[in-house]
Structures are given as structure tokens and as C-alpha cells.
Amino acid sequence: MEDTRIGVFVCRCGTNIGGFLDVPALVEYAKGLPNVVFSQESLYTCSEAGLTGIKKAIAEQRLNRVIVASCTPRTHEPLFRSTCKEAGLNPYLFEFVNIRDQCSWVHMRETEKATEKAKDLIRMGVARARLLEPQAEIQGEVVPSALVIGGGIAGMTCALSIADRGFEVTLVERETGLGGLLRNLYKLYPTQEDASELIEAKIHEVKKNRNIEVLTSATVTEVKGFFGNYDVTIKQEGKNIPLRAGVIVVATGAEEFKPIGMYGYDGINVVTQLELDKMLKEGKFDAKNVVMIQCVGARDEKRNYCSRVCCMSALNNAITISERSPEAKTFILYRDMQTYGTSYEDLYRKAREKGIVFVKYSPQKPPVVNEGVVDVLDEFLGEELHLPCDLVVLSTPMIAHPDSVELAKILKIPVDEYGFFLEAHVKLRPLDFATDGVYLCGSAHWPSTVSESIAQAYGAASRASIPMSKRRVTAEPIISAVDQEKCIGCGVCEMVCPYSAIKLTKSTEGRWISQTNEVMCKGCGTCAVSCPATAIRMRHFQNEQVLAQVRVAFLTPAKEFEPRILAFTCNWCSYAGADLAGVSRIQYPPNVRIIRLMCSGRVDPIFVFEAFRSGADGVLISGCHPGDCHYVLGNRWSEARYKVIRSWLNEAGLEPERLRLAWISASEGGKFATVVTEMVAELRKMGPSPLRRLGS
């Protein structure tokens, strides 16, 4: 057999890793690990230079395993895998070590400890890489039809663009008619185009397109199946309509925040920008003195984000007012005017020329709306102004639609803390979800202008059309495999599989044995943990591969007691949650080593025993919230097993509290940090595990 030759590439990620970890020390450390024949650092491993470096090393050093220690596999694993593939190495001989999202970004003030943790993580990666096996990718067919959820400007544009490519599209809209938010808008900036003309034309186009079926007053209630072959249930007027779709686009938009209880908002004399649009559109506007207040309910503690479109809306409406009634006076009270780019800055200039007055206020001293007058402290003048007015317009942010959380559950996709949908990667895959075959566009993503929504819609349509044009998708070969010699034909796997992807079948010898359906298997690993004969192997997540990581997690001797935690997280929720803690720079103690599994249902009791026997003081099993499991029921099994393992630990004389189960979703970075921090504190109180040789 060929020698195992591992190359370890440590990424600086600019200063993201390089600024917080001792990267040269990591490179040196990696060189001393078994089978590592090459190690180097790079400024950005994902850059062209970085990737060329990997390819060159594979050829020159005859590497047959590649490890990149950098950001997170959730965003960059595909890139590095394909780099390996280009260099002639099977992509499944690549291993990712997460030293940014789960190390440098979360231990920014503890360089030394974080570097030690990174060493441990690299050592674990090397231990696993040594046992990796090449895998052949699995091909599946794609149903050439798309489901677009949301019939606003983004959804309609996307549906039309997909339909123009010759694919069938079902467009689902929860309201009674198409059009979305645009139905309420008057003139669109920067072109002063009539919103209703634009939207009516789009609706007409959608309705006459033969490839598009429109379902209004309809909602998506269930999505089963997988990338390329989704089984969707749509509820329309109490009826369930089944639908098969290869891809899904989320374009559910957003809604305007109603500032109830703020600045005397009453919808008559104090209105929102959208309500002003409606007044202008219906010719009901007759005010002489208008005061607009920006950032109402935005950029505050509850909604920390800038809604991006409100400054332009205010300018646009102020200009419309001045053109329509030149005698009217408009004041815009702002914190920061955000009119970026070329055409929007023009809008600001034009407003200035029209004599609209801008007054900067501070959030510490917000304007006060009284009957017929607004009092505001002008930050530049340092004086209180009393602005007479007969109409106050509040610029409120766009907020996520309340339905988005429910839809996120159905589609198993993440939302951020504000309820906006979270893309797979902000730069690499801005219109994709991490779940293959699901895409997004428009304000469901974040507050977008009409032109941005349209551009995103074209982009999402292109992304969604790729698999439909190819007609085939390549699925990850992370699936179960049955050792026919060991299988005893008990059928337990069949009982636990949520996808009916493993079944007892009669072998050629006439014996009943289990067999995996390679396309249907999603790779959760629940069957492997249930098999009484240990006959089921999870490709790429074999017991031995995981145990190898466990065994070397805590090799570094410690002078004094510092709690050591091994965490098993599912790929979809908790690992992503841990990544989010990093992205949000939430700091937590560097006492945890994370092992990524596809599902918490994959956590074999043997892993937990081995963790404690390898010197862990605590073990954390973390998965998606009940009802949220990426694999339907995996976390139900993990919960049941967790209880049993705890009782076993107790019987063996180990405090059961050392094993903890936590449901952490992809959007709960803070919760991940809290759980780890709490566990460290609890374990500190409990003291070292009785299995740990003190002084080691």
C-alpha cells in the first residue's frame, strides 16, 4: 500500500487568523505530526495563489491527503475539494480544520490558548485524514421544474427568467394577488418610473407565460425529498396541492415596520413612508409642511441594522412633494444619510437643490412630535428647532415577514436574528442556501431596492437553472454502506431510517440482508448507531475516523486543571451555530474541541465513552432543535441515546452531568457560546474527570 503523505496548509486569512493565532508555530507543529510530509502557511489559501500552491504541493510532494486549516468547511470545503480534484486527488481525501470561525474569531484575546487549541484541532484533523478513503460521487436526476415562493417583484422576475429558459415554474403567493410591496409604492427612484405600471406589466407577463403556473392565496406547508426531487405540499383555500420540483427559490420579501406607539404614529397625521407613497398615489396628499424622521425603529438596540432603502425613499418622496406642490416645505431629520452609488447620490443633490432642509439629530436626543410642531435638537447648530408641520412621515425599516421563521423550518434553511434568510456565504454563494437546490432573492434576504431585488432575481434564476439544465446533480457520497458479511438481517436500520433509504432485501444467496439506496440515503448515520451487528459504516464518517479524532483531542499535558470539553455537533445546526458565534465574534472559553458529524443522531455511545477515556472532563452533544432536524428525526434518537448514556455513565461512577445535550440552531451563535461558557464553569466546579490522570 502507498504511504500516507499529508500536506497541511495553514491559512492566515489576512489578519482574521494571522492576527490572533501564531501561524508559523502551527505550521511547525503540523510538520511534526505523523504522516505529515509538508506544511506551509499562506495569506489567503482560497486565493488563486493559495490554490495553486496546494496543487503544486500535491504534485511535487506526492501528497495523498490535503488538510487546510482555515475558515469553515461550510463555505470553503467545496472550493478546496475541487482544487484537490483538479490536481488529481480524490476530493474526499481532503480534510478541513476550522481554526477561524471556531477558534481565532472566538478567542481573540487569548492568542496563546487559542494557538494551543488550533494545534489540537490540526492534530485531530491529521488523525482523521490518515484514515480517509476516496469516495465516488453519486449522481441523481433533477426534475426540470422550479418552485418560486413569493410573487413580488423578485419572485415574478425570477419566475419569468426561469420560465424563459424553458423550465416549468410554479409561483406561490400568500396574498390574493401578485405584486407584493410594490403595489403600494408610487414613483420609483432613481428613474421616477410609475410603480404600478412596472408591476402591472410584470403581472401581465407572468400570467401570459405558459411555463408559469400562479397559485395565489397559497402557502407552502410541507417540503419532503431532496435536491433535484422535492415533494412539495401547497395549501390553497383549504386544499392540499402536491407538487414536484427540482429546485426552490425563496422570494418572500419583507414588510414595513409599523411604528406603533412611536412619535405619535396614527396613520393619519403621522404616517410611514409607505403610507405617504399611498397618499401620493391616490392623490390624497395636501400637506404644506412635512417633517420626515429617519431611522425610526432602526439602528437601535432591537433592530441593529440599517434598512438601506429608507433614506432614498424619503428623498424620493420629498422631491415628489416639492415638484407637486412647490410651496410645500419638507424637513428631513436624519442620523446619517445613506445614498450610496452614483444615481442615489444624485437624488440627494437634487433634494438639496429643491430646498429640502436636512437636520441631523442624535439618537440620544431624538425629535419630539407635538401637535402641529416637531421639536428637534440640531446637532450642528446645537440649538433646538421648532418645526411647524401638518404631516409627519416616519422612515421605518423593512422587517422580515413573520412567516419566514415557519418557512425556514419547512425548508430547513437558516434565518438571522432579525428573521431575514441567511445565505450560504455572503461572498461565495450570496444567492444560495447551504441546503443544495434552494436559492433566495429580494428583500427576504435583506432590505433591498427594486433594482437590487430584480438583479438578485436574475441571479437566483441563473443559479437555480444550472442543475435543471444539467439534468443531473452530484450528491455527496456521505451515505451508509452495509457490510453484508456482518449484517444479521434484523431490520432495525429499516425501522429507524427517516427516508426509507435502507431496506432488507433478499441477497443472491437468499439471505435477508440490508441494503442502502444510494440516492435516497442522506447520510445522517442514525442506522449505523442503531445496528446491533455494527454492520453499517457511514462513508466519510466511519467510527474509526471519528474515534481517531477523539483519541488525540487532549494529548497536550496540562500543568493545572483546566476543563476540557469535546463537542459533537451536527453539521446543519450546531456546527453552523458555532460558526455564527465566530462570525459574530462572540467570545467563549477556548476549552472546547468540536467534532463535526452530519447529525447528532450519528453520535455513537462509543464516541462518548472514548471521549471520557481520552481525557475529556465533559462531552457536549449538540443538534438541531426538536422538530427542526435536517434529517427529520435524527435528534429524537440522539436525545433517547443521551439519556441512556447518562445512566450508563452514572452506573460506571462518572457524574452524568459531565455529558450535556443542547439544541443549538444555525442562528444561535450566542447560545453556542453560552452553553460552552456554562459548561466550562460547571466543570470547573466539579473538578477533573476521575478518568483523567492528574498532571496529564
Added chain:
Amino acid sequence: MIVVKPKLFEEIRSMLQGHERILIVGCDGCAGIYETGGLRQAEILKQRLELAQEIKGDRKISVRALTVLRQCDDDVVANSLREAVGEADAILSLGCGVGVQTIADAFEDKPVFPGNNTEFVGMMDRSQEKLFERCHACGDCILDQFGGICPITRCAKGLLNGPCGGQVKGKCEVGRYTNDCAWVLIWKRLKQRGKLDQFTKFRPFRTRQHSPKELKLAITVSKG
């Protein structure tokens, strides 16, 4: 199949007291299929024993876990265990009572302990994920007369002419009305088949063997 239930961990540990090289033998037959005594359970028990010993014990123990095709076959047992048994000073069977005895006969010089309690001959109900007692191995099968429902096993009193007055709404008084009354089930089944005449037929008392009970004769294995 034979249904076994794991013994309490402390009981197993006290049985194995003083032994240092323990061989846990799983069974790929009934115990394995019903997830009580397969290789996985053997491996997990190995981990639990080693863990407990590391924490509580004074001496180190070494535990090996393996499995055999079925423990109720002396040839299989003797051939598959010979090498591993040589190194062990105690054997823990995760099969049924038959398995323990087969291993004990095959390796007379080694102490063999039961890791399970043998409960009954039962059936797996997959939808409920439960095992139910179905047969007493009485040696005189009369299921043909009762629509395939055994009154000897499933009637708490083994009545041949039921139901008795102890059934309420189809549940049996023995066991606080949790189990179905076998005789109600028999009535329903026979009615469904249009064979209620079998239900009303009187059956004379059947002599049941009590202790001392003669062991049934060995059955010659048919080669054809």
C-alpha cells in the same frame, strides 16, 4: 424468537468480581436481532465495564467483545470461541439461557455468566417498538382452534374456555387491565372468520405438567 433483557449493570459487575480478562460474547441470533445482545451491545458493555473499573476498581481489567452466529449451536460456539476463550478467565454471555449453557458445556473449565435474563418466546411489534410474549413452548400446539391466538400463553390463567369474569372492556384484570384479554381477541378473530362455533365448543381440562417435570426428549435433527 427468544426475548432477553439485560441484567442490571451492578449485578453483572458483582458476578464478574475478581476476574480480570473477560470475554463478552454476543449472539447474532435472537438477542442480536432484538438489539439486546448483538456485537454493538457487547462493545458498549465492554466500554461500561472498563469505565467503571477505571473509576471504581483497584485492578485493571481487560475486556474483549465479540459475537457468534448463534449461541444455541454447540459447534458454532466451540469453533468461533475457541481461540478467544483461551485468553479469558471469565465469559459473559449476551445470549439467552441456552447460549450460556452451550458455552458452559463447550468450555467446561471457564466460568460462564449470564449478562441477560431470558424472558419469553416473543414477537416484535415494530410500530410500537415493543416485544410481546406469544408462546410458552408447551409442546402441544392448539393454535388451530383459536384463530391463531394462544390462550395458554396470552390468557393470564391459561384458560381453555374463556373469557372469565376478570375481563373489562377487553382488558385483563391480571396486570391491572393493561394487557388485552386473549379470549376477547379470540372471539373477535373467530367472529371475523365466521367460526364462532369453535368459540362455544367446550374443551376439557388439559393436564399441565407441574414440577417434577420430565425434560422433553431430544428431537432428532432432520437431515432431509
